[in-house]
Amino acid sequence: MILDDLVAATTRRIAQEIAAVPLATVQAQAQAFSGPEKPSFIAGLADHFGIIAEVKQASPSKGVIAEDFPYQAIAADYTAAGVDAISVLTEPDYFHGDLKYLQTIAAASTKPVLRKDFVIDPYMLYQAKAAGASLVLLIVAILSDAQLHDYYQLATKLGLEVLVECHDAREVQRALAIKPQLIGVNNRNLKDFTVDLKTSERLREVIPADIKVIAESGIKKPKQLAELQAAGINGVLIGETFMRAPDRQAMIHAYQAVVS
Ligand SMILES: O=P(O)(O)OC[C@@H](O)[C@@H](O)c1c[nH]c2ccccc12
Secondary structure, eight states: OHHHHHHHHHHHHHHHHHHHSOHHHHHHHHHHOOOOOOOOHHHHTTTSOEEEEEEOSEETTTEESOSSOOHHHHHHHHHHHTOSEEEEEOOHHHHOOOHHHHHHHHHHOSSOEEEESOOOSHHHHHHHHHHTOSEEEEEGGGSOHHHHHHHHHHHHHTTOEEEEEESSHHHHHHHHTTOOSEEEEEOBOTTTOOBOTHHHHHHHTTSOTTSEEEEESOOOOHHHHHHHHHTTOOEEEEOHHHHTOSSHHHHHHHHHTTOO
């Protein structure tokens, strides 16, 4: 299963990174970080449907999405279009991501930036903060209950908002135990890469109304946003469709036009 490979690769990567830059150094960088004030992504969801646009060069399910990858220009388009947050893949082996992309984008944009990676160690949260992230992803499927709890607390202490990613009802129950403000439902099944937008609509029903829900993956048409909003979903995370758009700003405006 791909998640096992991703966790194994991330474990190796983080061990190397800790050997190169010790935890204490990254903690000091996180503490010293001062960047432009960014709006809270979660607070914004109180009065409108949120759109997170993703900067992603490749993925295990799609291979290379962007041969040409002008990530700064892509993020500038997302910012100009008025998205609510920008998600930046920082996983190098399968997504061709880099923490440097996040750092550059976070410094240049007025929008909150999400570190999209396979967080399996607190070190990665300090890195996220030091690089200027406003949000981090925690994937329930790859964490124990204790890790989920501890990483959530640490992220919050660092001033990071957390998107807690689930894919089924059991994971939602585990996520609810930490009382999150924001849950992401990944519509992509990482066992076989099939996508079903009904997954987020179904799971919305078992998530208390005061917790905001983001539908992630596989969104291809503006009309789907209207359906998701009607089902009580508070926002979306869109990668491939925006990455491949010939005119990214125009496409995002078409998505914004169908939600309120
Ligand atoms: O490109 P898409 O199908 O619009 O999907 C975006 C995002 O949901 C997807 O990249 C994603 C969802 N959860 C993840 C966890 C890790 C890496 C990537 C992801």
